[in-house]
Amino acid sequence: MEELIWLIPALPLAGALLLVVAGRRLGEPVAGLVATGATLGSFALALGMFANLVSLDEHERILTQRLFTWVPAGSFSVDMGFLLDPLAMTMVLFVTGVGALIHIYSIGYMHGDPRFHQFFLYLNLFVASMLLLVLGDNMLLTFLGWEGVGACSYLLISFWFEEEANASAGKKAFVTNRIGDWGFMVAMFFTFTTFGTLQYAEVLTGASSLAETTATAIALLLFVGAVGKSAQIPLFIWLPDAMAGPTPVSALIHAATMVTAGVFLMVRTSPILVEAADWVPTTIATVGALTALVAATIAVAQNDIKKVLAYSTVSQLGYMFLAVGTGAYVAAIFHMVTHAFFKALLFLGSGSVIHGMGDEQDMRRMGGLRRFMPVTAVTFIIGWLAIAGVPPLAGFWSKDEILLGAWEESPVLWAMGLLTALLTAFYMSRQVFLTFFGEPRWSLEGDGDAAVDPAAGMPGDELPEPKPAGFHPHESPWSMTMPLVVLAFLAVVAGGLNLPFSKDLHFLESWLEPSLFGNGHHSTAEGSEKVALAVVAIAAGLAGIAGAAVLYLKRRGRPATVEAAVLRRGWYIDSSVTWFMGGPGRAAFDAVAWFDRTVIDGAVNGVGAAVRLVGTGVRPMQSGYVRTYALTLGLGALAVLVLVLSRVAI
Amino acid sequence: MDLHVTHAWYLVLGALLFTLGAVGVVVRRNPLVMLMCVELMLNAVNLTFVTFSRMLGDVGGQTIVFFVLVVAAAEVVVGLGITVALLRRLPGATADDVSYLRG
Numbered sequence: 093m094e095e096l097i098w099l100i101p102a103l104p105l106a107g108a109l110l111l112v113v114a115g116r117r118l119g120e121p122v123a124g125l126v127a128t129g130a131t132l133g134s135f136a137l138a139l140g141m142f143a144n145l146v147s148l149d150e151h152e153r154i155l156t157q158r159l160f161t162w163v164p165a166g167s168f169s170v171d172m173g174f175l176l177d178p179l180a181m182t183m184v185l186f187v188t189g190v191g192a193l194i195h196i197y198s199i200g201y202m203h204g205d206p207r208f209h210q211f212f213l214y215l216n217l218f219v220a221s222m223l224l225l226v227l228g229d230n231m232l233l234t235f236l237g238w239e240g241v242g243a244c245s246y247l248l249i250s251f252w253f254e255e256e257a258n259a260s261a262g263k264k265a266f267v268t269n270r271i272g273d274w275g276f277m278v279a280m281f282f283t284f285t286t287f288g289t290l291q292y293a294e295v296l297t298g299a300s301s302l303a304e305t306t307a308t309a310i311a312l313l314l315f316v317g318a319v320g321k322s323a324q325i326p327l328f329i330w331l332p333d334a335m336a337g338p339t340p341v342s343a344l345i346h347a348a349t350m351v352t353a354g355v356f357l358m359v360r361t362s363p364i365l366v367e368a369a370d371w372v373p374t375t376i377a378t379v380g381a382l383t384a385l386v387a388a389t390i391a392v393a394q395n396d397i398k399k400v401l402a403y404s405t406v407s408q409l410g411y412m413f414l415a416v417g418t419g420a421y422v423a424a425i426f427h428m429v430t431h432a433f434f435k436a437l438l439f440l441g442s443g444s445v446i447h448g449m450g451d452e453q454d455m456r457r458m459g460g461l462r463r464f465m466p467v468t469a470v471t472f473i474i475g476w477l478a479i480a481g482v483p484p485l486a487g488f489w490s491k492d493e494i495l496l497g498a499w500e501e502s503p504v505l506w507a508m509g510l511l512t513a514l515l516t517a518f519y520m521s522r523q524v525f526l527t528f529f530g531e532p533r534w535s536l537e538g539d540g541d542a543a544v545d546p547a548a549g550m551p552g553d554e555l556p557e558p559k560p561a562g563f564h565p566h567e568s569p570w571s572m573t574m575p576l577v578v579l580a581f582l583a584v585v586a587g588g589l590n591l592p593f594s595k596d597l598h599f600l601e602s603w604l605e606p607s608l609f610g611n612g613h614h615s616t617a618e619g620s621e622k623v624a625l626a627v628v629a630i631a632a633g634l635a636g637i638a639g640a641a642v643l644y645l646k647r648r649g650r651p652a653t654v655e656a657a658v659l660r661r662g663w664y665i666d667s668s669v670t671w672f673m674g675g676p677g678r679a680a681f682d683a684v685a686w687f688d689r690t691v692i693d694g695a696v697n698g699v700g701a702a703v704r705l706v707g708t709g710v711r712p713m714q715s716g717y718v719r720t721y722a723l724t725l726g727l728g729a730l731a732v733l734v735l736v737l738s739r740v741a742i
Numbered sequence: 743m744d745l746h747v748t749h750a751w752y753l754v755l756g757a758l759l760f761t762l763g764a765v766g767v768v769v770r771r772n773p774l775v776m777l778m779c780v781e782l783m784l785n786a787v788n789l790t791f792v793t794f795s796r797m798l799g800d801v802g803g804q805t806i807v808f809f810v811l812v813v814a815a816a817e818v819v820v821g822l823g824i825t826v827a828l829l830r831r832l833p834g835a836t837a838d839d840v841s842y843l844r845g
Contacts, residue, residue: 716841718776722767 093144094155096137097174100184101223103133108216115209121199123209127216128195134223135188138181145181153178153606156229156293163232167288175229175292179607182425182600183226183356186432190348191219193575197440198340200571201447211251211338218244222349226356230290231280234357238276238321241350242269248345249337261336268330272320276357279313282306292360296609299363307367314361315376318354324413325383328406329666335398339443342398347405347439348432355412355428359421362611377417377501381508384410386663388515392522393659396453397442400523403662404479405435407512411494414509419613420497422590422601427490429600430586434478434487437579441472444572445527448565452534454556455526462528464565467573469528471580476524478583480517481633483626488633489587492626496615499625510632517636518654525644534559592622752793759786771836773825777818784814 107130115123145153158173176184195215202211221240228234250262280290286306287295299307318324323331334346345351358365358376365373384407391403408431415424446453448465462469478485481492491513499506535558567573591597601612617625643651658664713724759782766779788807795803828835 711845714843714845716844718837719768719771722764726764726768 093141094157094176097141097155097157097176097227098159100134100137100141100188101220101227103130103137103220104216104223105220106130108213108220111209111213111216115213118209120203120208124195124199124202124212127212128192128199130216131188131192131195131219134219135185135192138184138188141176142181142185145176145178150602150606158229168284170230170232170290172233173229173291174227176227177607178603178605179356179359179425180226182429182604184223186429187219187222187226187349190432190436190579191215191222191344193578194340194344194348194436194440197343197443197572197575198338200569201340201443202338203569207251211248214244214247214251215340215344218248218345218350222353225353229292231283231292231295232290234360235276235280238317238353239273241345241353242266242273242321245269245334245345245350248341249334251337251341255336258336261330261333265330265334268327269320272317272327272354275313275316275320279310279317282310282313286310296361296363299367302364302367304367304369307364308369308372311361311365311368311372312375314357314364315372318357318413319379320354321357322351322354322409322413323383323406324354324379324410325386326665328383328387329669331406332399332402332662335396335402339398339439339446342402343436343439343443346402347435351405351409352412352428352432355409355416355424358413358416359424359608362421363609365416366611373417373419375417377414377498377505380410380413380415380417381498381505381512382410383407384414384512385508385515388512388519389659390662391519392515393655393657394519395455395660397445397455397458397523397527398439398453400455400519401435401438401442404438404516404519407516408435408479411491411509411512414505415494415497418494418497418501418505419611420494421608421612422598422604423490423493423497425604426590426600427494429589430478430486430490430583433579433586434475434485434583437471437475437576437583438479440572440576440579441468441475444468444568444576445472445565447568447572449534450559450563450565452556452559455523457534457556457558458527458532459530459534460528460532461565465567467567467576471573471576472528473524474580475583476520480520480637481513481629482637483630484584484587486583486586488630489590489592492629493590493592495629496617496622496625497613500613500615500617510629513629514632514636517633518640521637521640522644525640529645534565535561535563749793749797753790756786756790756793759783759789762786771838773828773835773837776837777821777825780821781814781818784810 104127107127110126111118111123118126141155145155155176156173157176158171160172161169162172163170195212198211198215202208205211218241221237221244223237225234225237225241228237246262246266249265250259253259253262283295284290286302287298289295302310320327331346331351335342337346365376387403387406387410391400391407394400394403408427412424412427412431415421415427444465445458445461445468448461448468449458452458474485478487481488483489495506495509495513498509588599590600605612615622642648643654661667763779763782763784763786766782767776770776770779788810791803791807791810795801828840832839
């Protein structure tokens with residue numbers, strides 16, 4: 093079976109290539125069906141692989157395939173090889189599974205777009221790159237996929253590049269990611285100089301002999317890469333802007349798969365992280381908890397339905413890094429999987445709302461949509477309960493494991509995680525209440541309800557124009573609602589992957605064991621302690637929901653008190669970066685540019701100018717008259733003769 | 743009067759011919775005449791070589807003369823070709839008229 097591993101990324105790649113050649117001719121909807129078929133094929137293959145892997149003995153669950161030597165360069169040699177272990181298998185399954193669902197959804201969502209085939213071309217290319225990322229058996233191949241998904245992300249964010257804002261959002265994502273990629277690259281250089289290879293099999297098993305400083309450097313640089321890709325503080329600013337892309341893209345790339353690549357990388361290289369100095373995991377956990385908290389506070393005050401979900405994604409990714417930092421790798425992967433289900437569901441649901449509302453994204457122009465879009469509303473509500481941590485839905489189980497890991501590490505981290513859980517429940521409830529409950533507000537003059545928009549009139553945050561009187565939202569076609577239903581089902585049951593009640597129910601933990609080299613954190617908490625923590629977490633979630641219900645459903649109190657301007661502006665982080673780069677940063681760059689122009693270029697140009705000057709002086713000697721040459725020749729010969737004779741004489 | 747021709751005579755003749763050729767190359771403008779002057783210089787050298795060969799009893803000098811003759815033949819072929827082409831294009835041109843390669 094392992095000789096077929098290469099087919100998993102090759103199928104979507106073939107789909108993309110086919111669409112390059114014949115995409116325009118295939119047109120709508122055949123181009124979409126081809127792309128969906130390719131991804132579904134990968135998924136089917138992955139299922140086959142999974143069955144094969146399960147049938148093997150636990151310690152033999154690492155399949156490898158070497159296709160050819162990709163980069164043979166002296167002592168540096170990199171293979172085009174694949175590594176299918178339980179960790180990669182988990183990633184492959186949900187990337188292809190969720191990917192296929194989002195492909196189906198896109199057929200409906202992108203209906204009528206003039207670049208329909210191009211969209212699916214990028215989507216397939218993305219899936220191929222992502223699979224390369226998770227299946228690569230060496231860091232360079234992972235990096236190839238890493239850059240591939242980055243490029244696809246750029247192409248898809250600015251898919252509707254006719255609008256300036258979309259194009260610059262794509263650029264912002266690309267440039268911000270570059271900073272992280274630098275970290276990844278330098279980590280690879282370090283790894284190669286230390287181990288002489290980039291092969292995971294050798295690097296990870298040899299990690300135990302690593303010097304602490306080296307391990308610290310590599311782990312920290314890999315974390316820099318992960319921070320860029322997975323939108324953590326301080327590089328998270330690109331992800332909210334990335335929502336400029338079509339909604340299926342936000343669901344697939346910027347919620348379910350690509351942004352989790354950083355978490356995957358940290359878990360993949362966990363043996364190195366274990367060897368690093370103690371403050372490295374602490375830093376990772378702190379950054380994760382801080383990101384989770386800050387992003388959750390920002391999400392509270394957003395009016396754009398997708399912006400809320402974007403900040404929510406940043407916040408949930410923060411949870412995953414909190415888990416990685418506390419050594420709870422299984423919890424990180426568990427939350428990654430459940431988050432992929434419910435966040436993809438929420439994004440696709442928001443896309444369905446936007447579609448039904450005629451491209452309206454502002455929640456102040458929604459309300460009461462549950463009567464118009466029943467399927468979307470029900471599935472969205474399931475997603476909401478899952479992310480808010482209501483048992484027995486998926487989000488509760490995975491979030492609880494992260495909080496448990498944080499509790500055993502430090503109560504401060506746990507408190508930050510708990511506060512985030514409360515805020516998560518609050519902003520998601522706010523979103524659901526504003527969108528699906530209450531009275532319709534899309535055709536009201538003004539903002540309809542003063543309580544809804546306390547910060548109205550803020551520059552760049554104006555209320556959109558009301559819809560015409562006869563406007564009616566409509567439910568989306570089945571190709572869009574079917575993926576919603578499937579994802580909603582998964583968001584309900586995915587918690588069963590790793591139930592905490594007994595060792596036999598830790599399916600994911602025992603499944604991932606071979607990939608973690610025994611580095612996973614095993615909880616030492618007593619049963620009663622676990623229950624107490626879970627009860628506190630549930631209470632926090634319910635408190636958040638209740639708070640939102642009072643403010644947005646019962647309309648008591650003033651939302652302005654929570655939707656502060658500082659939160660709506662995202663703690664002014666974005667504008668501070670703009671200010672810094674535009675002011676002192678710009679001056680510094682200008683100074684560097686001046687140095688380059690005058691000193692570096694000056695030296696180079698100076699050599700050229702000196703040569704020219706000498707040339708101008710010597711030029712007249714080339715008169716073009718043969719007789720002059722002959723005379724010079726004769727005189728020269730005479731001079732040589734005289735010289736030789738004088739030497740001989742002496 | 744003893745008019746015994748010694749080797750020195752030949753050498754003097756060679757030197758005279760060489761000077762004649764060298765001065766001709768420098769002062770004349772007609773490309774054909776300049777070529778002839780070059781030939782004069784070459785043959786002056788040949789004469790000198792043969793003389794030295796006789797003086798020293800070394801056949802090497804005469805061997806070199808053969809080489810010089812061959813090279814001179816080749817040089818004349820190329821030189822005359824250029825001269826003919828030049829004069830066809832610019833009838834009555836002198837060597838100074840074609841100073842296109844002036845720096």
